[in-house]
Amino acid sequence: MSTQTPYTAAPQAYAQHPAVGTHALPPRLSGGAETRGGHALPPHPAPHPMQGRAAQSPQPPYGSSATPPTGTLSWALGFFVLVPVPFLNGTIAGAAMALSYGASAKRGALAKENGRHAANWGLTYFCLSWALFLAYFFRNIWAVPGDDASGLLSAAVPFGLTVVLALTHIVIVVVGTVRSYGGRVMRVPFAIPFVRA
Template identity: 40%
Template sequence: MRMANRSYLYVVDEVPGEGTTVRPRALAEWKWAVPDAYRVLLSPAPRAVPSTIWDPPVQAVLGDYDAGVAALERYLDALPQTEEVREWSRAALVALHDPQRRGRHLLLEVGEILEIAALPGADGEVGDAELAQAFERELAEVARTEWWIETAPGTTSKDLAQATGAGAWPSVLYFQPGPVDAAPAPAAAPPAPPAPPAPTPAPQPAPMPPTPQPSGAHPQPYPALPQTYGALPQTYGAPPQPGYAVPPPAPTGTPWLIGLLALVPIPFLSALVSGIVMASVGRGQRRRGGPNAENGRNAANWGLTYALLTVLLVVGHFVLLFTLARDSGVQGFFPLGTVITLWFALSLVHVVVSIVGGLRAGAGRVFRVPAIPFFRD
């Protein structure tokens, strides 16, 4: 597919893939990412349907229009209420409540963004398997309405534009498709009798060449609208989308790899620092969603578990050392060194867990290890 690196939001009354003619109507688009506003709109009971832009096996996400708008209203109310957020929220809701723009379903086309997201796990070229995995991760990230609303108050100032759509509602989209899956055209009527010759018309300017079609896209039965992206009239006084420079989240193993701070040759202290920093960095992944959020939570739970066990084992070692050595005169490494030996074994396990977790999380896979569930979301 030729990439424009955008996610596209349409309104449809039909369900793609059910044999009916689908007539997508443009609503909004965002470059380099799928903004949270689009995900919240699709979050009530999203489902996978064939893409209306790209050839199989590329898929899109379909959701209920009215339920999605209700979820977005709750989400926008929960965001930090700055002046810009209120203006951008009003622009979104004015467009979504417009009777001439409403429909039965919302359709989110994410093929281009998923191809970018799948690149780190692909061997040079993104194949069907990588795209399918990326789509499953996106669908799972979309389908959690209450999580989006609960975390909305913590949205940072740099994320507020993509969380609201930055006032760019509605937009002229890069892909402005006509009907797809349409029925075949009727048979041609018999030729009419020849008409008398008409007077020679005045010369006309040469027609514009047809708009080239991206490779893999459905042919457009009507000419595409002119591309006015970035030059749309600011109907609601909003600036152009600042989120265009924000890349999509990529898999990261950083929360796990932070655990290697335990290798710093400062006994006990480096272990405590590594566990606490793992927890802090891991919790910072919540806003990224998907595997990043899960890996961040798992790394945070493991880091705090390791730090807590370090405190208990080290304190236990010194208690055992002074108690037995003073009261019974026991000498030799064992049994006095039993507890500290357990801590060394735990630290070795911690280093292995940090390396394996970092590698798997960096490949986009969720890594789990038994730990105390300090964090559950």
């Protein structure tokens, strides 16, 4: 006759062992300390108040600059006069400066003022260049045969004035570009005020 050993309850210490005993909620849900392998882990340190502050600070949009637009491009377009195409270079330079005012007027007060003065000078230069060209053109048409000396002199005057006007334009464009880049307004006192404030 075989005898069976009666079932006895497990010792108290064995029954409550973390790896074998009763299942408990995870430490984070139960409010207890976090454990691993039966050993308590140190609590997580609290984040520093400044941690992550740089990542949360608003950043300027891509491609934006810290300084406001100054209208430098309106003056810099006058350098088209250096393109080696006679007469057309002055026409393109003056027209480009005048047409840039529409875009400059939408970019702030400083850009609008520089764009307006650049447009006024560009239109003035455009009109003077055409006037000198027409004077030279019609003088050659209406030249009197046999009057070579006066014809040469009258042809040289518009040409010389065109060169002087082009050099004046280059100086004004250089000064205007530098001043507007520095955040100042460039005014040309003898420019015709086609565009008013």
